[in-house]
Amino acid sequence: MITVEVDAAEVERRLRAGQITCPSCGGVLARWGFGRRRRLRGMGETLIEVRPRRSRCGSCARTHVLLPVTGLLRRADGVEVVGAALEAKARGAGHRRIASGLGRPPSTVRG
Structure with missing residues (x-):
């Protein structure tokens, strides 16, 4: 998994130019289809639709998913939500208070 910018057109341009x-x-890396479409939970009730680009290395033939920086590997919440939780934790808030403030289950924030 490689994180890339949010602008899909720029990612396509960089792939075509051989810059990744x-x-x-x-x-x-070269273009190699797309990963599965998924929805990330943003702040509040916002859902962020993501369809990550897949790529394949011309040298070693390995494939990689190019995930926009708005998402994190194996997380259903977007980077904005995770960042807000980390900031609250740094200020000393407990996981239940953080979860309540973000509208998430406490088990999600704790893990």
Whole structure:
């Protein structure tokens, strides 16, 4: 998984230009379809629709998903929500108070 900018057109341009490199071997990544469409939970009731681009290295043939920076690996909440939770924790709030403030179950914030 590689994080890239939010602008899908810019990601496509960089892939076509050979400007994204493979984290495994340093080779050039090429377009290779798309990952599954998913929805990330934003602040409040906001849902963020994401369809990550897949890529394949021309050197080692490994495939990688290019995830926009608005999402985090294996997280249903967007980066804005996770960041707000981390800030609240740094200020000393407990997981139940953080969960209540973000409208999430306490088990989601705790884990």
